[in-house]
Amino acid sequence: MSRIDLHLHTTHSDGSLRPSEVLTLAKAAQVTALAITDHDITAGLPEALTTGEALGIEVIPGVEVSSFDGKSELHILGYCMNWQDPLFDSRLAALRASRHRRNPLIIERLRAAGLDVTYEEVRALAGTDSVGRPHIAQLLMNKRYVTSAKDAFDRYLAEGRPAYVARELPTPAEAIGWIREAKGVAVLAHPTWVKESGEGLKACVTALKEAGLGGIEVHYSTHTKAQTSSYLELGRQLNLLITGGSDFHGVTKPDIDVGRGRGDLKVNPQLLVPLKEAAARL
Ligand SMILES: [Zn+2]
Ligand SMILES: [Zn+2]
Numbered sequence: 001m002s003r004i005d006l007h008l009h010t011t012h013s014d015g016s017l018r019p020s021e022v023l024t025l026a027k028a029a030q031v032t033a034l035a036i037t038d039h040d041i042t043a044g045l046p047e048a049l050t051t052g053e054a055l056g057i058e059v060i061p062g063v064e065v066s067s068f069d070g071k072s073e074l075h076i077l078g079y080c081m082n083w084q085d086p087l088f089d090s091r092l093a094a095l096r097a098s099r100h101r102r103n104p105l106i107i108e109r110l111r112a113a114g115l116d117v118t119y120e121e122v123r124a125l126a127g128t129d130s131v132g133r134p135h136i137a138q139l140l141m142n143k144r145y146v147t148s149a150k151d152a153f154d155r156y157l158a159e160g161r162p163a164y165v166a167r168e169l170p171t172p173a174e175a176i177g178w179i180r181e182a183k184g185v186a187v188l189a190h191p192t193w194v195k196e197s198g199e200g201l202k203a204c205v206t207a208l209k210e211a212g213l214g215g216i217e218v219h220y221s222t223h224t225k226a227q228t229s230s231y232l233e234l235g236r237q238l239n240l241l242i243t244g245g246s247d248f249h250g251v252t253k254p255d256i257d258v259g260r261g262r263g264d265l266k267v268n269p270q271l272l273v274p275l276k277e278a279a280a281r282l
Contacts (some may be wrong), residue, residue, distance in 0.1 A: 037063055040064070
């Protein structure tokens with residue numbers, strides 16, 4: 001039974017496998033089309049496209065842009081955009097630079113809490129320009145200050161914890177605008193991150209649609225059946241494209257598999273048809 005996976009991370013952001021390794025897993029999972037959606041970076045796309053050609057997997061250019069709406073951090077997936085567009089590229093580079101301003105402040109707070117860590121160690125471990133808190137969590141695990149990535153977030157890194165530092169992020173409308181200007185389709189990732197429900201959620205997603213949002217990620221590894229059907233209903237009401245993906249990261253989210261999420265995820269290849277049609281119209 002073929003399936004697709006439109007949300008995957010690699011070593012170019014906080015995933016643990018290279019694009020070619022993710023595609024090899026995708027092949028084994030009978031994934032026929034996929035999107036590599038690294039955080040704020042498209043550097044993994046050339047390797048993904050080449051490997052996709054060799055393995056017979058369709059690779060959709062993707063990205064996951066971080067944004068903040070004043071209340072929640074929201075992630076906006078971009079699909080089929082002109083990822084080599086210089087303006088788009090420079091906007092992502094500026095966004096990554098904001099991480100390099102924030103990360104040393106997080107390290108300072110960890111050091112103030114008595115932990116022996118440096119930003120040089122984090123950068124060496126990350127090995128990519130898209131350095132984020134998961135890499136810091138990994139360093140804390142390696143140094144045995146915490147037992148897991150979740151433990152690192154719960155004790156130090158999450159909002160409200162001692163080493164939390166807010167980040168300068170674009171608004172969701174700005175992130176959507178960047179993707180649209182690069183002729184891509186913008187999709188709200190894991191809508192459970194919206195800290196609203198019912199009419200509040202609908203109002204939030206309606207506002208995003210007015211800013212150019214084209215779709216909503218309905219099928220997602222951690223969604224319950226009830227969440228999936230309520231996001232599907234919302235997407236239909238607002239005439240949004242329906243997408244789905246695992247949010248595979250490799251070892252940092254060990255319970256999530258490429259194409260299958262926690263085992264029962266199955267994103268229908270038919271969803272790709274309207275997505276590509278929408279991109280072709282931009
Ligand atoms: Zn995300
Ligand atoms: Zn993601």
